[in-house]
Amino acid sequence: MLYKFFRKFPLLIILCSAFLIRLIYFGFVFLRNPDGIYVFDSYGYWQIAFNLREYGVFSQSYQLPLEPDYYRTPLYPFFIIMSESIGTEGISIILAQVILAVLTCYFTFKISIAITASRYISCVSAFIIAIDIPSIVMNTLVLTETLFTFVLIVSTYTFIRFVQTKNLKQLFLSALFCGAAILCRPIGFFIPFLFSFFLLISERKQFHKIIRPLLIFSVTVFLTISPWLIRNKVTFDHYFLSVIREHNMQNYQAAAVYAKLHNRSLPESQSILRWKTFKAFKGDANKQPYEYAKFIERDAINIALENPGILLEHLLKQNFYFFIKPCRAYIDIQLGNWGTNYNTIPKDYPIFKYLFEHNSKLTITLVIFQLILLAVLYLAILFGAVYLKQGGKMFYFLLLLHLVFCFANLTMPSIAESRFRVPVMPYIAILSASGMYFLREKFGKKLMKK
Numbered sequence: 001m002l003y004k005f006f007r008k009f010p011l012l013i014i015l016c017s018a019f020l021i022r023l024i025y026f027g028f029v030f031l032r033n034p035d036g037i038y039v040f041d042s043y044g045y046w047q048i049a050f051n052l053r054e055y056g057v058f059s060q061s062y063q064l065p066l067e068p069d070y071y072r073t074p075l076y077p078f079f080i081i082m083s084e085s086i087g088t089e090g091i092s093i094i095l096a097q098v099i100l101a102v103l104t105c106y107f108t109f110k111i112s113i114a115i116t117a118s119r120y121i122s123c124v125s126a127f128i129i130a131i132d133i134p135s136i137v138m139n140t141l142v143l144t145e146t147l148f149t150f151v152l153i154v155s156t157y158t159f160i161r162f163v164q165t166k167n168l169k170q171l172f173l174s175a176l177f178c179g180a181a182i183l184c185r186p187i188g189f190f191i192p193f194l195f196s197f198f199l200l201i202s203e204r205k206q207f208h209k210i211i212r213p214l215l216i217f218s219v220t221v222f223l224t225i226s227p228w229l230i231r232n233k234v235t236f237d238h239y240f241l242s243v244i245r246e247h248n249m250q251n252y253q254a255a256a257v258y259a260k261l262h263n264r265s266l267p268e269s270q271s272i273l274r275w276k277t278f279k280a281f282k283g284d285a286n287k288q289p290y291e292y293a294k295f296i297e298r299d300a301i302n303i304a305l306e307n308p309g310i311l312l313e314h315l316l317k318q319n320f321y322f323f324i325k326p327c328r329a330y331i332d333i334q335l336g337n338w339g340t341n342y343n344t345i346p347k348d349y350p351i352f353k354y355l356f357e358h359n360s361k362l363t364i365t366l367v368i369f370q371l372i373l374l375a376v377l378y379l380a381i382l383f384g385a386v387y388l389k390q391g392g393k394m395f396y397f398l399l400l401l402h403l404v405f406c407f408a409n410l411t412m413p414s415i416a417e418s419r420f421r422v423p424v425m426p427y428i429a430i431l432s433a434s435g436m437y438f439l440r441e442k443f444g445k446k447l448m449k450k
Helices: 002-008 010-032 040-055 075-084 091-116 119-131 133-139 145-165 168-184 186-202 207-236 244-262 266-280 289-305 308-324 329-334 361-390 394-410 418-449
Strands: none
Touching: 010 091, 010 119, 010 133, 040 075, 075 091, 075 145, 075 168, 091 119, 091 133, 091 145, 091 418, 119 133, 119 361, 119 418, 133 145, 133 329, 133 361, 133 418, 145 168, 145 186, 145 394, 145 418, 168 186, 168 207, 186 207, 186 244, 186 394, 207 289, 244 266, 244 289, 244 308, 266 289, 289 308, 308 361, 308 394, 308 418, 329 361, 361 394, 361 418, 394 418
16 A cells, blocks of 8 residues: 555655654754854854844854855845744744755756756655764754755756746746855855756757857846845955855965975864964954955965975865765764764864764764765766756756766865865765666666566
8 A cells, every 4th residue: 555655646745754754853952952053154044134133234253243254145144034934043044944854855956957858867866965973963953054055956957948948937937946046155156157058058050059048147146146246345345255255265275385385284274374374464454354355366376386295185185075974973963972062063073083082873874875876877977968968958967966066076175074065965866877777778677578
């Protein structure tokens, strides 16, 4: 009876499973460590939301007078405000994110159907997202990953539907959600350029047909992000999204190179570079955030380019961490294995010591599960490429693959970890599920005949 129900409503069961898994994990975290839904960055986002609601000022300040913030973009703080307007502080945010996570599973299914027209591939894709450990953990943390993953996947789905149907409404929605993704996390700035490039490829033989859609797409994205650009122009006298990229370049890329050169720890190198550029800047770094950001960006680029070998080494390490690193630290923090006063694991804590302290059998089991799953997924992608090429779907294979690799290479080397893989897991899942279907069709039926 249950098997027949699953055969008839597989997507419904997968979506319900995704919801229940996250709800159970959230309940477990809440019972063990109620503050486990917050990590260091969470408090900044929450404080911005609080100051917006109480004072109408976009600021991370904890005391009056409030200093306008120039690091964060506005979408996630507004999401916090909306969530907490209908429920209890913290809990309402996580429940809203769990709903978005289920919708992400649904749109993973929808993209897969749009590309492959296979319910098997689509259900497997959605199921992979339903059981993906980093996704489950990020869904229960007050961080941008869940909202960003959702707006990105809706933008990708509507973009693919436009390519297939030429319906301008789909392109408009894609641009709207593309702008929302940028306002959620500035790392999304490349997405309009990537989609525009693939629009040109889709009509490369009839270039004149794509000019109008390109204009509509570009203008809609720009209009979506323009209110935030205007806010920064009014507040800081410059049009910009955020200066966090420049600070990350100094704190991670340049500092990682500097640490290697001078045999220092990363935290020590970060402190040295920050103090050096702060003293060298001819102006007020606090009152001129844009000018200061450009100043430290030039310094970071010079350090990196003067040492291309070390930079390349860190880029390779970055890609390795992005694709392979399992989610572990966040689980232990959420479950209170480090105690209730920890919201991050000390950077100088020896990794081998960490294997035996502040850990749990549950965490170790989940790490092993993640590593096995990732190995299966990456191997299956190779066969997914064969399957999609045979079906004349290489356009979609390259689109999803480019999304994955752009995110992998725009993440800073020293902070590349499982949480940054979460936004692209739906695309990895779709490509992998295509490979699984290919193997099933090629070898599964032969084995059944024997």
